[in-house]
Amino acid sequence: MVEGDRTSGAASRDRSARPAADDWGASAVTTAIVDRLQPGDHVCWAFHDDEERLRTTLRFVAGGITTGEKVLCLTEDPTPEALRAVLEARGVDVTAAVARGQVRFRDARGSSPDTGVFDPVSMLDDWRRELGRARAEGYASLRAITDMAWLARPVSVTGIRRLAWYEAQANRMFADGYATVVCLYDRRLFTAGDLRGIASAHPGTAFTPGDESWRPQLRILRTDDPLGLRLVGASDLSTREALTAVLAGAAEDLPGCGAPLTVDVTGLTFADAAAVHALVRTAQTASAGLRIVGASSLMAKLIHLAGGCDTRGMTVETTADGPSPSTAREHTV
Known part of the structure; x- marks a missing residue:
């Protein structure tokens, strides 16, 4: 760690405690990519299918539980309840982690669940609250994964034009080295042009299938x-x-x-x-x-x-x- 870095608290976590590479059915590539993520990383993860999304979420959430981080999982389809059940069925003990307050599942639609309209300013404020809450609870770092699929729907056409701006501005918060954030983007729902602009707003982009040598750009x-x-x-x-x-x-x-x-x-x-x-x-x-x-x-x-x-x-x-x-x-x- 470079002297003067703001990641000292997160760096103290026991990363050697991560699960084995083939636990929960995660592929070697998915395992390698997820396990290379560090506090401060903000990654656009563009996936191809539902199974790939699930494998990524499994590895990310399970890794955070193992290393003692606060874990936030934002999803809409499947619902938070359904995703939690799937994780349990795949062998990830989220029930105990939820009970002790380490893991939280939330609706991905954030500040406007009723209308589904994307409000980037409110969403950024929401991130500030989540970061503050994790710190107040005494966690050395926060690990968050959020499915952005709902933003590809017609009701969000106006908001999606500001999506890249929102993702870019979020880096100002994540640069303090406290949070590891993965934004899941479904390549079946977003156009190639949209994804290029969105990816540019992230310091790292994972287009899988990739290779095990991947690191954030x-x-x-x-x-x-x-x-x-x-x-x-x-x-x-x-x-x-x-x-x-x-x-x-x-x-x-x-x-x-x-x-x-x-x-x-x-x-x-x-x-x-x-x-x-x-x-x-x-x-x-x-x-x-x-x-x-x-x-x-x-x-x-x-x-x-x-x-x-x-x-x-x-x-x-x-x-x-x-x-x-x-x-x-x-x-x-």
């Missing part, structure tokens, strides 16, 4: 010391909306107390032009400026070309091979 985590963000993975079209939303909200979400915001890109293997421009815009709105740490020489040049040289208070620390912060050279761009 990008991880975005807040840090306390120094105050800012740490980026790991690749930032391109597939994660563009997710990163843009977090960076655009950084000045509001991370009040700097007079110090520049720090974005550690040491673990960033690729950043496209849109990511670079988003960093420059963040520097322009941060009252105390922006400090980029661990950039490659190429990334520093791209920042310069994107207008970083004209942005007051923006600095880039870089070495030829994208170094650790302790060996970085500082440049004001």
Whole structure:
């Protein structure tokens, strides 16, 4: 764990206690993908059929019970009661977990169960309440899985236009490294174009069948010391909306107390032009400026070309091979 990361509580959980790979009929690929998820991950899981959705939910919920996390499961079809019964029939002891308050099943339609109209602002507020509730109950982390199928229905046509915005904004909450969130999208209900936009609002996308080497394309985590963000993975079209939303909200979400915001890109293997421009815009709105740490020489040049040289208070620390912060050279761009 990187010093200053906000994931210390979640990292203390015993991940070696996970169930065996073939428990509950989960495939090797599903098992590998679910077990690689970490607090702070927000994943769009695009599935093909009901059995795949069930296997994913089984593995995700059972893993959370085993590791002692708070588990939230949002579903509509099957109903929360029916899904709970199926999990029990597959050998997952949810009855005891529900009784002690560790696991909760809820209607996926969230704040508007009567009309089925998607209200993204209310849904974001709902997430804040769930995160606060899990913390108040003393859990080190929250694990949540939600089926988004109801948003593909005609009654939600207006709301679905804001779905990608909602998913992107949710990353601002999840970047604190407390929650692991999987959003289930049925590929039979959403168009390819809709799914591309929705996937871009998530730092990670799992299109199964995949392979056992899968990892989220990008991880975005807040840090306390120094105050800012740490980026790991690749930032391109597939994660563009997710990163843009977090960076655009950084000045509001991370009040700097007079110090520049720090974005550690040491673990960033690729950043496209849109990511670079988003960093420059963040520097322009941060009252105390922006400090980029661990950039490659190429990334520093791209920042310069994107207008970083004209942005007051923006600095880039870089070495030829994208170094650790302790060996970085500082440049004001």
